[in-house]
Amino acid sequence: MNDAIQAITMPKWGLAMDEGTVVAWLAEENSLIETGQEVVEIETTKITNVFEVPFGGPLRRRVAQEGETLPVGALLGLVADAEVSEADLDAFIEAFNANFVQQAAEAEEAAPEAQPIAADGFELYHLRMGTPGAGAAPIILVHGFGGDLVSWLFNQPVLAQDHDVLALDLPGHGRAVKDLGEGGLPALTRALAGYMDALELDKAHLVGHSMGGAVAVNMALQQPQRVSGLTLLAPAGMGPEINMDFIQGFCQAAKRKEMRAALEFLVANPELISRDMINESLKYKRLDGVTAALDRLSKDLFPDGRQLTFSDVDLAGLTVPMTVIWGEADRILPITQAAHLPASAAVHRLPDVGHLPHMEATAEVNRLILSSLEG
Amino acid sequence: MAKKSYRQAVNEAIAQEMRRDNRVIVMGEDNAGGMGAPGEDDAWGGVLGVTKGLMPEFGRERVLDTPISESAFIGAAAGAAATGLRPVAELMFVDFMGVCFDQIFNQAGKFRYMFGGKAVTPLVVRTMYGAGFRAASQHSQCLYPIFTHTPGLKVVLPSSPYEAKGLMTQAIRDDDPVIFFEHKVLYDVEEEVPDEAYTIPFGEANLTREGDDVTIVALGRMVGFANEAADALEKDGVSCTVVDPRTTSPLDEDTILECAEETGRVVVVDEANPRCSMATDISALIGQNVFGALKAPVKMVTPPHTPVPFAPELEDAYIPSVGAIKAAAKEVAEYAR
Numbered sequence: 001m002n003d004a005i006q007a008i009t010m011p012k013w014g015l016a017m018d019e020g021t022v023v024a025w026l027a028e029e030n031s032l033i034e035t036g037q038e039v040v041e042i043e044t045t046k047i048t049n050v051f052e053v054p055f056g057g058p059l060r061r062r063v064a065q066e067g068e069t070l071p072v073g074a075l076l077g078l079v080a081d082a083e084v085s086e087a088d089l090d091a092f093i094e095a096f097n098a099n100f101v102q103q104a105a106e107a108e109e110a111a112p113e114a115q116p117i118a119a120d121g122f123e124l125y126h127l128r129m130g131t132p133g134a135g136a137a138p139i140i141l142v143h144g145f146g147g148d149l150v151s152w153l154f155n156q157p158v159l160a161q162d163h164d165v166l167a168l169d170l171p172g173h174g175r176a177v178k179d180l181g182e183g184g185l186p187a188l189t190r191a192l193a194g195y196m197d198a199l200e201l202d203k204a205h206l207v208g209h210s211m212g213g214a215v216a217v218n219m220a221l222q223q224p225q226r227v228s229g230l231t232l233l234a235p236a237g238m239g240p241e242i243n244m245d246f247i248q249g250f251c252q253a254a255k256r257k258e259m260r261a262a263l264e265f266l267v268a269n270p271e272l273i274s275r276d277m278i279n280e281s282l283k284y285k286r287l288d289g290v291t292a293a294l295d296r297l298s299k300d301l302f303p304d305g306r307q308l309t310f311s312d313v314d315l316a317g318l319t320v321p322m323t324v325i326w327g328e329a330d331r332i333l334p335i336t337q338a339a340h341l342p343a344s345a346a347v348h349r350l351p352d353v354g355h356l357p358h359m360e361a362t363a364e365v366n367r368l369i370l371s372s373l374e375g
Numbered sequence: 376m377a378k379k380s381y382r383q384a385v386n387e388a389i390a391q392e393m394r395r396d397n398r399v400i401v402m403g404e405d406n407a408g409g410m411g412a413p414g415e416d417d418a419w420g421g422v423l424g425v426t427k428g429l430m431p432e433f434g435r436e437r438v439l440d441t442p443i444s445e446s447a448f449i450g451a452a453a454g455a456a457a458t459g460l461r462p463v464a465e466l467m468f469v470d471f472m473g474v475c476f477d478q479i480f481n482q483a484g485k486f487r488y489m490f491g492g493k494a495v496t497p498l499v500v501r502t503m504y505g506a507g508f509r510a511a512s513q514h515s516q517c518l519y520p521i522f523t524h525t526p527g528l529k530v531v532l533p534s535s536p537y538e539a540k541g542l543m544t545q546a547i548r549d550d551d552p553v554i555f556f557e558h559k560v561l562y563d564v565e566e567e568v569p570d571e572a573y574t575i576p577f578g579e580a581n582l583t584r585e586g587d588d589v590t591i592v593a594l595g596r597m598v599g600f601a602n603e604a605a606d607a608l609e610k611d612g613v614s615c616t617v618v619d620p621r622t623t624s625p626l627d628e629d630t631i632l633e634c635a636e637e638t639g640r641v642v643v644v645d646e647a648n649p650r651c652s653m654a655t656d657i658s659a660l661i662g663q664n665v666f667g668a669l670k671a672p673v674k675m676v677t678p679p680h681t682p683v684p685f686a687p688e689l690e691d692a693y694i695p696s697v698g699a700i701k702a703a704a705k706e707v708a709e710y711a712r
Binding site: 255275283 | 576
């Protein structure tokens, strides 16, 4: 292969992704692209996302056509300097495609899978990516109400390039046990602590979304010595308001239309809610014990439709570095609740983003998480 | 999540329900291992191995081999259901319904109604159906329309492994007699199936594709064919919705009618013979309720009105094909008054 040519290939966002559709090119052929520039919009079965190419240079060829569906790893475009001839580019494409079938088969076998793990009496599932020991402290990704470890599909692989990154299913969620034990935040926090014990992690950087953010904060309050930092995405527990139309809609949804209506509350642009997201949510809801677990959690965490909140004194006493990311268009937990955060928290407000910043503004959130590790 | 076959999915659903509820029993020809056969370590698990492994785990008390007398053991299963057990009985091939139909439609199907709502009959009859297995005309039919015709019976046609497990779990937990149709050509099809128990409610159609131009309603094995046709048509610029009703009784009329109304162009694919079938039933439903929204006549894709041929070439020609579904969808898409 010609080293002067860099290939843009179909990214793999999450375990379930095996192909993607090129929705639109965001850069013209022969234009100069910068490292990290948003170059191509790709639709997966889960959600549509913008792919940031991890290198720069002149975009010489847009090999994939808009509307084309291609497997993970397939050639999308070529970046090369002007001195590389058109014939060299053609030769590169031919050689790439000849090798591609075999690569795809190998990648299939190597894909990491979520594993069961016992955490202080809770049977959980988790997925570990990256290299144990890489980075200052491992990163643990904690999902929100009704979510699971797959919620981090756009983040975990990127963060894992230079870090040890773990994502877990909390009790009642994903493939974890559906019995919540004592319930509420105490049970979820105990599960997280037990999970760290099971992996013999003394300390971790916790990234928590929504309810997972409240779990992370609670962990930092109870065992501050085990939390090196917090990155919170629209964290729960910062104010009493919560959109109960979403909570009840999600808990009660049995049909596609009902589930779509509930999920649309989560994002600023409802078109982001894909068929598969609806299907996966319905599949989760059909599992034995899920409805009871969600009803229980909702009673524990939002009794009478109001969130239990952390006290200002507790929050002010948190000494771990804290970065907070909140979408200005969040319709589940209003961004005004960010006012309750301690003054030490670095708050990033994202315009036109709803309650799922890690999916709606993946690139920016990944950058913020990485920079929060350094802070 | 592990990939599992349709066969494993059905087996896992039964095993999990047997562990959860000791009233669940299994009975049928060779379901345990065949009386007099070498025994426990050699269980057949039914003629195509669906119940394999159940007898070693649950014992002969709960996994019963029956004589080759469908009228006797289907009747016994109906009676056991009416008196407190939750039997899963295997009517090996639905083609054999002729010798046990009284027990099903005239007894099990009517208990609740005739005993003033005081009797429940939590019976599941598992049965194989469908062509494409080179098993000739007495082992290849799609007789679900006959059961659908009878009030008091619920009729289930899982189209994939995920569907099979959730619908079987629901069938066992349901208090009415359920006829569960397993397409024998699907047994080795694999997909991701959760390890945990889950239920898919009856009477709720699934949309396996969503499009704007044509609605394809398909049942059982035909759902996969319709998906293939829809994917190919998408490339030709025709976008299709594929509706899998999952159960023919109860039938999710609302979803079928909504989709028909949205696209105004409908193809119904049914592997059963064309007279008095789900294809005619669903076509009539659409014609009667959303006639004003139709932009083309409803097109049916079915086999001809003949027994299933034994000659492989003829059997292949008999079964509705992906090509036939594509052609029908194209025809209704292009239809102009």
